[in-house]
Amino acid sequence: MTEFDKLLADIRACRICLDEPERFVLPHEPRPVLQISKTAKILIVGQAPGARVHQSGKPFTDPSGDRLRDWMGIDEDIFYNDQLIAIVPMGFCFPGNDNKGGDLPPRPECPPKWRLQLLRHLEQLELILLVGQYAQRWHLGGLCKPTLSETVFAWSESFEQSTPPILPLPHPSWRNNNWINNNPWFERDVLPVLKSEVERLVK
Ligand code: SF4
Known part of the structure; x- marks a missing residue:
């Protein structure tokens, strides 16, 4: 077994979130959901699996995934090709729901335990997509702005200054429909860049 395979088996x-939680115990058995191979050219960093993804065990098997694939201009065959695309959320397991029925934030235990040692195996990345604020705060460092709108609006900074290039995106959830409607520059300016970069890397 390679070091990489051993790491994936350990994940x-x-x-941890059952046996040594930082604050409260995960309300179900852990089920880490990620897609990864060492040859991936594109890394998608999401938030954490929702209830549907927790059931399916496959990332973005929900309406958010449909919209994200549409934004990227690719079908499921390419999206789920782990030789091309890695999908590594900030928290690997569904964190459960809050008292309003929304998803809780990604588990804080996950990034310090797994993230750096996993990402260092992705040496062929040519594009990183940061989907939502949790991913942007962890990955962007000083390029992360106070709000998601400001961070996405400044997309060209991380796209041009980072290696590999980084594109920050809003989460494709229906909960962000208002944000998308209120920020037409996103579909006009950012999505064409996203589509053309993805097309270049997966063809
Ligand atoms: S969320 Fe991460 S740290 Fe917590 S149990 Fe799942 S894999 Fe482990």
Whole structure:
């Protein structure tokens, strides 16, 4: 077994949020959901699996995934090709729901335990997509702005200054329909860049 395979096996067996939680115990058995291979050219960093993805065990098997694929201009065959695309959320397991029915934030235990040692195996990345604020805060460092709108609006900074280029995106959830409607520059200016970069890397 390679070091990479051993790391993936350790992640799939992880029970930290049940056995040694920082604050409260995960309300179900852990089920880490990620897609990864060492040859991936594109990394998608999401938030954490929702209830549907927790059931399916496959990332973005929900309406947010449909919209994200549409933004990227690719179908499911390409999206789920782990040789091309890695999908590594900030928290690997569904964190459960808050008392309003929304998803809780990604588990804070996950990034310090797994993230750096996993990402260092992705040496062929040519594009990183940061989907939502949690991903942007962790990955962008000083390029992250106080609000998601400001960070996405300044997309060209991280796209031009980072290696590999980074594109910050809003989460494709229906909950962000108002944001998308209120910020038409996103579909006009950012999505064409996203589509053309993805097309270049997956063809
Ligand atoms: S969220 Fe991350 S740290 Fe928590 S149990 Fe799942 S894999 Fe382990």
